[in-house]
Amino acid sequence: MGKKNKIYRPEEFDEAYEGPSRTQLKKDMRELQQLGIDLAALGDATIKEANLPPEVEEALLLIKKIPKHEATRRHMQYVGKLMRTFDTSHVQEIVEAAKNGHSIKTAGFHRLEIIRERLIDGNDDLLQELFDTYPENGQRLRQLTLGARREKAKGKPPKDSRALFKLLRTLPLDREN
Template structure:
């Protein structure tokens, strides 16, 4: 009966359940897929040892679908052998890149928003923009907006439209 008690005590703390192990393995497989999608320059910035980096490069070179999938799974197997801290550092580096991309996309959307407003609304939108950015060149922006509106009406190539975009991008990216 003493052995039976020891068996019951061990059953209570047998480690992670099979479902938890599977979720962790799938998370590492997703991490491996994300690593394989990274360009070489970005791969150099991710904190990992050279053996893992070589495995990522090998998976990137393989184009046959099944062989590529098998290589990614092989990479995931090696990633599962890494320390949790190393995996967390890799995830943090990849997530940092994703947040940078979101900020850049948001900034471009802001530029597009102001460009479209300036072309469509004219002076009222320009006044509002200048309230937020008093250092902007009112006359130059007004001229570009008018030229862009004329280009749009006459179905001409969007030279002023693009130039307005560049000017706004420079204005909105300036920290002042």
């Protein structure tokens, strides 16, 4: 008995299924699992406010109660499976807003640190501008700035520098100084 050589014709391949590959499906599943992990990391209150289907909400709230790594991994696969059942665009918006909110807050702190350093390094024009802009806090701002300059010159601990930063945080500094 000999082997039959089957001849394939090009028209047989024309109607081949062009759906997502297995690799793409796995990638999508991992993305949904990561989205679930990110949402669970935001806390229980955020999960409850996200208006998720009840079984997804329950599964996300259960994550923190699972002690073992392998059990957590399997549970996250389950969460990814559940998240395939509904539109996750709302969840992505929540996670992105939380990430961007954190970066905005961090950028604000860096900006305040730069302002504080400019004040301590002797930028009297900036000090006068802040004094004129916020007269109710101007005197305290000037005292803390001069105290922080003395601390820096003498190499003392930055007590007034920290107090200056706290005072700057309370001021509505809405433009670049």
